[in-house]
Amino acid sequence: MTEVLISAKGLAKNYGKKQALKPTNLEIPAGRIVGVIGANGAGKSTLLNCLLGLSDYEGDLQVMGMNPLMQRAVLMEQVCFIADVATLPRWAKVADLLDWVAGLHPKFDQAKAIARLKTTTVQLDSKIKALSKGMIVQVHLAIALAIDARILVLDEPTLGLDIVNRRGFYDAILSDFFDETRTVIITTHQVDEVEPILSHAIFIRDGAVTLDASMDVIADRFLAVDVLDTQKAEAEALRPLYGRSLLGRTTFVFDGVAPDQLKTFGEPRRVGLADLFVALAQ
Amino acid sequence: MTQAWRDDQPIWRQIKDRVLSAILDGGIKEGEPLPSVRQVALDLQVNPLTVSKAYQELADDGLVERRRGLGMFVIEGARKGLSASERNTFLKEEWPVVVTRIKRLGLSAQELLKDIEGNGQ
Numbered sequence: 001m002t003e004v005l006i007s008a009k010g011l012a013k014n015y016g017k018k019q020a021l022k023p024t025n026l027e028i029p030a031g032r033i034v035g036v037i038g039a040n041g042a043g044k045s046t047l048l049n050c051l052l053g054l055s056d057y058e059g060d061l062q063v064m065g066m067n068p069l070m071q072r073a074v075l076m077e078q079v080c081f082i083a084d085v086a087t088l089p090r091w092a093k094v095a096d097l098l099d100w101v102a103g104l105h106p107k108f109d110q111a112k113a114i115a116r117l118k119t120t121t122v123q124l125d126s127k128i129k130a131l132s133k134g135m136i137v138q139v140h141l142a143i144a145l146a147i148d149a150r151i152l153v154l155d156e157p158t159l160g161l162d163i164v165n166r167r168g169f170y171d172a173i174l175s176d177f178f179d180e181t182r183t184v185i186i187t188t189h190q191v192d193e194v195e196p197i198l199s200h201a202i203f204i205r206d207g208a209v210t211l212d213a214s215m216d217v218i219a220d221r222f223l224a225v226d227v228l229d230t231q232k233a234e235a236e237a238l239r240p241l242y243g244r245s246l247l248g249r250t251t252f253v254f255d256g257v258a259p260d261q262l263k264t265f266g267e268p269r270r271v272g273l274a275d276l277f278v279a280l281a282q
Numbered sequence: 283m284t285q286a287w288r289d290d291q292p293i294w295r296q297i298k299d300r301v302l303s304a305i306l307d308g309g310i311k312e313g314e315p316l317p318s319v320r321q322v323a324l325d326l327q328v329n330p331l332t333v334s335k336a337y338q339e340l341a342d343d344g345l346v347e348r349r350r351g352l353g354m355f356v357i358e359g360a361r362k363g364l365s366a367s368e369r370n371t372f373l374k375e376e377w378p379v380v381v382t383r384i385k386r387l388g389l390s391a392q393e394l395l396k397d398i399e400g401n402g403q
Contacts (some may be wrong), residue, residue: 033329167327175324196293196328215329219292269289 002029005151005183006051010059013046020046022208023059030150031180033197036187037277038204044187047204048155051185052081064150077107080149082140082157090129094122094139101143113146116176134165141169145176152177154186158193166190170197191274201273203280210280222276223268224253231265238262242279253279293328297336305345305361306368312361316346316354 006028013021021043028034038044049055053068053075061068066075088097094117102110117124120138122131131139137158144152152173158166174197178184188194201218203211213221226249227235236243238261240252253271254262262268271279287293304310316322319337323330337354340346345360384394 031331170327171324174327174330175320178330196287196326196332199329199331215332216292216335267290270292272289 002031002180004029005064007062008050008059009061011047011050011061012058013043013050013055014058019207021050021057022206024209026202026209026212028183028185028200030183032199033178033184033186034200034202035191035194035198035273036185036202036204037191037273038187042204043207044204045155046207048081048153048185048187051151052079052153077105078149079151079153080144080147081153081155082144083155088128088136088139091127093125093127094131095124097128097139098124098143105147107148108143109146109148113142116142116145133161134168137161137165137169141172145172150182152182152184154184154188156188157186158188158190166193170194173197191277192272195273198273203277205281211276218273218276219270221256222253222271222279223257223259223262224251224271224275225262225266225268226251227265235265242282294332294335294339297322297326297328297333298339301336301340302345302364305356306364308361310356312356312358314356315352316340316356318353 004027006026008024008026010023010025011021012019012023024047036044036047046055050057050061051063051068053063053072056069063075064078068075092100098110098113101108101113114124117138120135120142122135122138122142126135128136128139154173158169161169170193173184186194186198195215198215200214201211202209211218222241225235229248229250232250235250235252238254238257240254242253243250245251252265253275259268287296291299301310301316305312310316316337317325319330319333322328322333326333337346341348341354345357345364346354347357348354
């Protein structure tokens with residue numbers, strides 16, 4: 001049995017009258033890379049903040065078997081969080097930063113962080129403000145990956161980075177962090193970019209989880225096919241989730257319709273997460 | 283290197299196809315190990331589970347075997363079996379489509395054979 005790292009039952013959060021997160025049940029075991037996908041203000045950050053003990057909540061939530069609000073200090077030895085990478089103190093020197101983290105975090109392996117930075121162009125005596133965005137990412141990664149965490153939470157981690165640095169970032173997560181004993185949770189708007197590394201996806205819309213499934217299940221359940229206008233009525237009888245017309249054809253997205261049934265219209269294909277999100281929002 | 287994944291097949295299936303081609307054209311020989319799941323996941327920037335699934339399918343097809351602690355190996359005779367099944371698939375699934383097209387275009391057997399022999403020389 002794989003160990004369950006995060007378990008939520010009826011987890012909810014209200015800001016005054018606004019329900020930022022409607023009662024949600026989640027179970028996330030070790031060994032997953034989960035993409036949390038939703039529009040701005042849909043409740044992604046609220047969910048992450050609850051998991052991290054940064055926000056109070058209603059309902060039952062256990063992270064590594066602990067209550068994030070009551071046992072936050074102990075929990076943070078097991079959980080690592082990277083928000084938008086541009087948030088290191090600009091006036092600090094890299095070496096000082098590493099010293100402080102070493103003083104704050106009992107599981108931080110400073111030697112490992114320094115070893116990692118030695119393979120980059122980052123100088124330990126540079127100030128953060130003198131570093132390029134790509135170098136700042138390296139500092140972030142060096143700190144995060146030198147903490148022997150079980151859960152890594154990434155909130156829009158690659159915002160403002162160029163393509164090369166974004167790829168490098170996910171490369172490092174795959175090669176130096178992720179294994180079957182750990183779980184990564186990512187929110188990002190660059191869905192296409194992270195899609196291939198995900199094992200699971202969670203869609204959040206207006207504070208409610210609208211989909212929580214493995215990529216395998218998603219690939220089996222949802223198919224798209226281009227239908228000629230002459231066969232449109234026939235296809236609509238199969239109750240597509242979504243349709244979009246272009247040049248005499250309509251692309252329909254179906255939920256749970258067998259590929260053989262769809263082959264009469266054309267070649268069925270899998271639906272990317274970004275397209276699926278749009279289709280499910282209809 | 284960025285991978286271009288087609289959307290008509292799941293990614294695990296496309297990884298499986300790549301391994302099949304590698305076995306067929308001798309890129310990975312019989313008795314040789316497949317690269318580790320971790321390595322492939324990293325090289326292709328995909329989730330390791332996706333690679334595991336492709337490897338498991340190859341094992342279920344009897345083309346590779348898991349050796350405890352060592353990883354996956356191409357079994358002896360895999361290539362021969364694979365060529366036979368590829369031929370079979372071609373004759374059963376691809377050839378009928380080609381034949382339909384040949385008929386539609388009104389090409390004669392002589393015209394087609396001439397081309398094959400011409401290219402062969």
